[in-house]
Amino acid sequence: MLKNRVGRLRLLWVSVGLLLSSVGVAQTVVDSDRDGLSDDKEQVLLEQFLPTFMISATDCAIRPSRFEPDQSIPKPVAVDGTIYGQVFPIPGSQNVEIHYYTLWDRDCGRIKHPLDVEHVSVIVANQQGSEPEALYWYAGSHEKTACDISSGARAKAIGAEQHGPKVWSSSGKHALYLRKDMCHHGCGADSCDDDVELAQNSQVINLGELNNPANGSSWVTSSLWALADKMDSDFSADLIARLDATSGETVITLRGSSSLRGTIQGGDAALGGAAIGVQHTSTALDTANGHTSRSLGKATRATRRSLKRAWNAVFGATK
Numbered sequence: 001m002l003k004n005r006v007g008r009l010r011l012l013w014v015s016v017g018l019l020l021s022s023v024g025v026a027q028t029v030v031d032s033d034r035d036g037l038s039d040d041k042e043q044v045l046l047e048q049f050l051p052t053f054m055i056s057a058t059d060c061a062i063r064p065s066r067f068e069p070d071q072s073i074p075k076p077v078a079v080d081g082t083i084y085g086q087v088f089p090i091p092g093s094q095n096v097e098i099h100y101y102t103l104w105d106r107d108c109g110r111i112k113h114p115l116d117v118e119h120v121s122v123i124v125a126n127q128q129g130s131e132p133e134a135l136y137w138y139a140g141s142h143e144k145t146a147c148d149i150s151s152g153a154r155a156k157a158i159g160a161e162q163h164g165p166k167v168w169s170s171s172g173k174h175a176l177y178l179r180k181d182m183c184h185h186g187c188g189a190d191s192c193d194d195d196v197e198l199a200q201n202s203q204v205i206n207l208g209e210l211n212n213p214a215n216g217s218s219w220v221t222s223s224l225w226a227l228a229d230k231m232d233s234d235f236s237a238d239l240i241a242r243l244d245a246t247s248g249e250t251v252i253t254l255r256g257s258s259s260l261r262g263t264i265q266g267g268d269a270a271l272g273g274a275a276i277g278v279q280h281t282s283t284a285l286d287t288a289n290g291h292t293s294r295s296l297g298k299a300t301r302a303t304r305r306s307l308k309r310a311w312n313a314v315f316g317a318t319k
Contacts, residue, residue, distance in 0.1 A: 032206075032208055032212070032215075033088075033208035033212040033213070033214050034209070034212050035088050035209055035212070036089055037087060037088070037096065039206065041087075042087040042206055043203070043206060045087055045124060045126070046100075046204040046206060047203065048132065048163065049098055049122055049124060049132075049163060049164045050085075050163075050164045050200075051160075051164035051165055051167040052164060052165070052167070053083070053102065053167055053197070053198040054167065054168045054169065054180070054195040054196065054197060054198070055169045055195065055196065055198050056170070056171030056172070056191070056194050057194045058171060058194050059172060060106070061079070061104045061105055061106050061107075061108055061116070061172070061174075062079045063079050063081040064081055064082055064083065064102040064103055064198070065078065065080070065082065065103055065104060066078045066082035066202075066205075067217075069215060069217065069218075070218060071218065072218055072222065073219060073222055073224065074103075074115060074222050074225060074227075075219075076103075076105040079105065081198050081199055081201055082103075082201065082205060083100055083198075083200065083205070084103060084204065084205050084206075085101070085205065085206055085207065086099040086101070086206070086208070086209070087206070090123070090233070094125070095124060095125050095126060095135070096124050096126045097122070097124075097233055097235065098122050099119050099121045099230070099234075100164075100204070101117060101118070101207070101230070103115075103227070104116040104117075104118075104174055107172070107173060107174065108171075108173070109172050109173045109189070114224075115224055116174050116225070117225050117226050117227045117230060118169070118175060119176070119230050120137070120138065120176050121138045121140075121234045121235075122134050122135075122136065122138070122164075123135045123136045123235055123240075131162070133161050133162065134160055134161050134162070135154070135155055136152060136154055136155060136235060136243050137152060137153050137154075137155055137158065137165060137178060138150065138234045138239075138254070139151050139167055139178045140175070140234075141170075141175035141176055141177060141182075141186060142173075142175050142256075143230070143255075146187070146256075147186055148255045149182065149185060149186050149255075150253070150254050150255050151178050151179070151182060151252060152243050152251070152254050153178055153243065153251040153252065154243050154244070154250075157247075157249050157250050158178060158251065168180045168183055168195060169192070169198075170183050170190035171190075171192070171193075171194065173190055175190055177192065178251045180192050180195070182253075205217070209231070210231045239254060242254070
């Protein structure tokens with residue numbers, strides 16, 4: 001009897017499912033960040049164009065971190081290589097802009113500090129009825145500093161039209177480069193020599209929008225890091241015109257002065273040399289101080305012995 005009832009219930013549910021399908025009942029579309037793109041569509045795009053991140057095998061921060069959701073202050077909870085993303089429509093077109101963020105628990109450069117945000121972005125043609133296609137790529141490197149060497153390229157020039165490109169992260173500073181050899185032209189003592197591919201432990205986590213964060217990413221607006229500044233568009237009309245004017249397999253530097261970077265890079269080397277010199281001088285002074293202290297110690301002990309012998313000679317004779 002029980003088996004018959006279960007069988008009839010299963011048949012009923014199958015019939016209901018077929019009925020709903022036949023009448024075309026609309027599925028619920030979720031748009032958490034309220035930008036006109038569904039969460040599902042954004043996730044598909046994030047996964048398709050995810051770059052291959054090459055990070056330093058000896059980075060003191062090890063890997064990008066995952067942060068605790070629903071917190072106003074960014075709190076790293078796992079150094080697991082999590083990548084965060086953002087997708088938003090470009091007004092006046094059917095194109096979208098996608099950002100990928102490496103969020104680190106610390107910056108290990110010469111001037112160390114907690115928390116670090118770097119990103120790479122892309123414009124994707126998202127025409128209805130056509131496969132999404134990347135048009136332009138951008139990589140942020142020391143943005144809005146004297147060392148800014150952020151770069152860009154047409155997607156076709158770097159073979160990244162249907163998927164993400166390789167992107168190199170400098171050791172400790174985490175500046176991002178579309179070409180490995182560009183890393184040495186920065187002025188932040190950047191190095192990408194000991195690079196290894198970042199292993200992905202999970203899907204890209206969608207941050208949503210600055211005013212409508214998704215997946216518990218309420219810490220995007222925190223003043224403790226520069227994440228909010230990087231959530232706006234990277235592609236001005238002038239920048240796109242510069243990229244359109246390039247030819248061949250060309251990655252170009254978009255901002256900053258090469259002469260200024262060279263001056264700072266030379267100063268950075270001098271600073272490193274000065275630091276080594278100071279260390280050597282300090283060691284020499286410590287050695288000299290040690291020798292002086294030992295010499296003074298010997299002199300003091302000799303003087304003490306001489307005084308003791310004189311004391312004994314004088315007062316011992318009067319007894």
